[in-house]
């Protein structure tokens with residue numbers, strides 16, 4: 032299969048980014064063809080969320096360009112083609128008096144357009160999206176009264192409801208129970224297989240993730256690796272050592288530490304404890 | 306009890322204006338509360354006072370201003386104040402809330418100067434501070450109708466966007482909403498509603514009418530739409546009760562309206578004790 036012939040969903044060219052003086056991303060080049068399911072992994076603080084924010088135009092890179100579907104992100108305006116679940120989905124104020132239905136509806140606002148309201152069809156879509164994440168019993172509950180994992184599912188539904196052609200998920204399954212995580216990954220794979228939605232999934236759950244994705248990217252300030260799953264599997268151990276400093280137990284949830292630049296002998300012990 | 310309000314034109318205008326305020330203030334208030342801008346509403350109402358004092362001062366020298374309802378100058382001041390606060394918020398990226406006290410105290414300071422230049426307090430000023438049952442003339446009343454219509458229309462048209470922005474600013478921006486323009490439009494609406502409301506409620510208590518019915522509504526509402534329903538219900542009840550009792554007991558309506566709201570709030574908290582927010 033010729034990867035390069037597929038049109039690109041994302042094209043990152045020589046991107047660098049710094050917060051104040053701290054370089055967080057250096058010379059990132061990454062092309063993601065449409066229809067990929069990319070797992071983006073890397074230790075805590077490696078710049079994954081920062082890269083995502085650059086992709087979405089929330090942060091402006093110091094250098095380099097980002098293109099979405101061939102359009103420079105600065106000029107991009109088809110935002111309702113893009114779904115996003117942010118890492119801190121709980122950033123909303125938790126006492127907010129909005130029902131699950133109302134929150135998921137927001138995902139359609141861009142599509143509905145200014146000065147218009149949701150029609151019957153839209154409302155039906157909202158209900159479907161809520162059912163898709165298994166939250167139909169809570170449709171009229173206030174979002175603030177749900178558990179963290181339930182809230183996360185609602186935000187996933189909000190990202191899905193507009194039928195995005197690119198879906199970006201920054202650690203979407205934190206706080207979601209194990210069974211639901213499996214269901215969720217299966218659902219993502221289905222979206223990718225059947226509807227051809229391009230997916231970017233940021234996760235620390237390298238073991239579980241690699242069963243579902245088509246491609247993997249490893250980030251730690253620089254892009255250490257980006258390729259299809261099979262070449263990732265072949266180079267996995269090498270990659271992990273390069274990124275995390277040590278071989279990591281890939282099947283465990285790895286909420287890694289910030290010590291990846293140094294070589295601490297105690298690191299292995301600490302990981303086993305988590 | 307209420308009949309007397311229909312016997313005299315000026316009372317009728319006050320009552321109708323009151324009904325519109327009882328609708329507008331809580332509706333705008335819902336957004337103010339969920340966006341945590343209550344302080345902002347307070348600041349803007351004080352700036353309105355500065356504008357009013359300025360207009361009264363000008364009225365001593367220029368007949369044009371003597372004939373003009375000072376509230377219009379108040380609205381101009383509070384819109385400019387809203388703009389200034391926004392400017393300052395961008396200068397103090399990490400201490401955004403600092404913008405409000407800066408403008409608030411600045412405005413009060415200038416207001417006090419204007420008041421002393423105009424030879425101190427007079428009866429007019431007292432009414433603007435605490436509200437009045439008889440403040441509304443026919444022209445004012447027509448202006449209030451037009452403004453009520455405009456504010457409601459804009460709120461309705463931007464309902465979705467304001468809701469989204471209040472709930473989750475980051476996502477709203479990603480989905481392409483023009484955050485700054487929306488915020489700007491909203492602040493103008495707030496300034497206008499303050500200007501309309503203060504004629505009856507008084508400047509010191511305007512922000513109470515914007516926040517107290519919403520505080521009560523929060524105890525009852527399921528979802529955002531219901532917030533408006535309950536807030537307007539409480540707002541109207543308080544305005545009607547407040548106006549009637551103010552007239553019969555010869556009190557300033559600002560006080561009676563706010564006390565009614567406090568009573569409704571205590572009632573709401575007592576009846577919904579099991580829920581914590």
Ligand SMILES: Nc1ncnc2c1ncn2[C@@H]1O[C@H](COP(=O)(O)OP(=O)(O)OP(=O)(O)O)[C@@H](O)[C@H]1O
Pocket residue numbers: 050051055073074075076077078079080081082118
């Ligand atoms: N708003 C900010 N201001 C300054 N520095 C920041 C900010 N956000 C992140 N950083 C820094 O940038 C680096 C990368 O952060 P980022 O959130 O992108 O990491 P991440 O890969 O998403 O980590 P995690 O796995 O913990 O989510 C970190 O060193 C962090 O300290």
Ligand SMILES: [Mg+2]
Pocket residue numbers: 079080081118201
């Ligand atoms: Mg992150």
